[in-house]
Amino acid sequence: MSTERSGLFSSQMGGWLAVFGSAFCFYLATAIIRWAEPHVAIETPYFVFARFFLGFCVVCITMILKRQRLQPQRYDLLLGRTVTNAVAVFCFYKAVEVGSLAEANILNMTYPLFVALFAWFLIRDQRDFLVLPIAGVAFLGIWMILAPGEVGMRFESIWGLGSGITASLAMIYLNLSRRYHDSQTILFFMFGLGALFMLLLFYEDIFWPGRMEFFFIFLCSAVGVIGQYLLTYGFLYVTAVEGSIISSSRIIMAALFGPLLVGDPALTLTGWFGALLVFSANSMLAYRKSVAQPIR
Secondary structure, X not given: OHHHHHHHHHHHHHHHHHHHHHHXXXXXXXXXXXXXXXXXXXXXXXXXXXXXXXXHHHHHHHHHHHOOOOOOOOHHHHHHHHHHXXXXXXXXXXXXXXXXXXXXXXXXXXXXXXXXXXXXXXXXXXXXXXXXXXXXXXXXXXXXHHOOOOOOOOOHHHHHHHHHHHHXXXXXXXXXXXXXXXXXXXXHHHHHHHHHHXXXXXXXXXXXXXXXXXXXXXXXXXXXXXXXHHHHHHOOOOOHHHHHHHHOXXXXXXXXXXXXXXXXXXXXXXXXXXXXXXXXXXXHHHHHHHHHOOOO
């Protein structure tokens, strides 16, 4: 019995570390974009294209090694996941390019809030009336981060909020797609079609890289793909609540490391309080979801 408990704890601890590692990788990928700015001229679409292209290569290699076959059933869901995820990543990286690293990561991590709001308005049997006051707390936190004392909102902030909104739609499509497809099929279409879309829409920004460009492009892409696989592995061994809370640690990470790693201005006391409100709202939403869904 003690051996089983030890093995269970070991797997759970591995899951926690994997999910936390994924949050750090996603943050590090954005830091690499900022580190590249003084040295190379690489536009946002190129970083997005490279991440998808590398991810597509990794998925293809793993499927060949495991002798897996694609099993697509609902192309509409696969396409919806691909488009919304591509827009979300583009908006996220664009927010990093034009604004604060901390602000971009915090606003990207508002996607659990928008998932809950979309579900509340669109799915009657999933309406939890406590979601609305929790959402109010989260929006207060967003306002504290963006424009405390100001009437308007900076244009740069729209990219960050856009990434959170479209990422929530991507998560909804992912949940629907999982009912019909395995993870590798979803990733194959997401990475493959995502890279193709970026190439067709932004071909003028994509070029054959030199040594320095290749270094930053590959490093950013590799860290992002590693984060994706760590997240997939980690959620096999942690609960949805644990995973959501640990993933939301990127909010605190972004607020803490921005001045240290990329020289961003530190968050004000009001900004820190807003970040903690968004983190708390994400954690509460994850807990409410777990309570509302019976264990099967």
